[in-house]
Amino acid sequence: MELQALIDSHFEARKKEEEELIALKERIEKRRAERAEQQRIRAEKERERQNRLAEEKARREEEDAKRRAEDDMKKKKALSSMGATYSSYLAKADQKRGKKQTAREMKKKILAERRKPLNIDHLSEDKLRDKAKELWDTLYQLETEKFEFSEKLKRQKYDIMTVRARVEMLAKFSKKAGATAKGKVGGRWK
Numbered sequence: 001m002e003l004q005a006l007i008d009s010h011f012e013a014r015k016k017e018e019e020e021l022i023a024l025k026e027r028i029e030k031r032r033a034e035r036a037e038q039q040r041i042r043a044e045k046e047r048e049r050q051n052r053l054a055e056e057k058a059r060r061e062e063e064d065a066k067r068r069a070e071d072d073m074k075k076k077k078a079l080s081s082m083g084a085t086y087s088s089y090l091a092k093a094d095q096k097r098g099k100k101q102t103a104r105e106m107k108k109k110i111l112a113e114r115r116k117p118l119n120i121d122h123l124s125e126d127k128l129r130d131k132a133k134e135l136w137d138t139l140y141q142l143e144t145e146k147f148e149f150s151e152k153l154k155r156q157k158y159d160i161m162t163v164r165a166r167v168e169m170l171a172k173f174s175k176k177a178g179a180t181a182k183g184k185v186g187g188r189w190k
Contacts, residue, residue, distance in 0.1 A: 118131075
């Protein structure tokens with residue numbers, strides 16, 4: 001009888017455990033379904049928010065484009081009312097600015113070509129000495145070129161000054177020669 005009571009209590013405990021396990025599985029499934037629903041709702045809200053942001057951005061860009069177009073029209077009206085001389089002045093100023101930018105870009109390009117990365121982290125002592133000597137030679141060459149160009153510039157300035165002085169002297173003499181030709185000739189005025 002005790003054995004039967006033990007068997008009955010074991011089956012009842014097992015039945016309770018199975019019921020608890022089934023209830024636990026149902027709760028897990030229910031929670032999983034709730035989580036999936038929450039994720040779906042969250043994804044939907046995120047899509048709506050993204051759409052709203054995209055629409056707002058498009059609207060802002062459209063307004064900016066309209067404002068820019070209006071500003072351009074106002075500028076064109078103001079320029080046309082100011083006259084052709086001022087607009088040609090502005091066009092020349094824009095061209096000069098463009099030339100400056102291109103010169104600046106050319107300078108950056110040339111400097112980028114001349115300037116090489118060092119990459120000295122992996123070099124040994126002898127190779128570092130060779131690299132230092134190479135850099136020194138390059139620097140020496142550049143300084144030499146700089147000196148030669150500055151001397152050439154000085155020489156050209158000197159040449160310009162002498163030629164200008166000669167032109168001025170010739171202009172003075174030609175004025176005197178022209179004055180005698182138009183002046184008195186043989187007692188009469190020409």
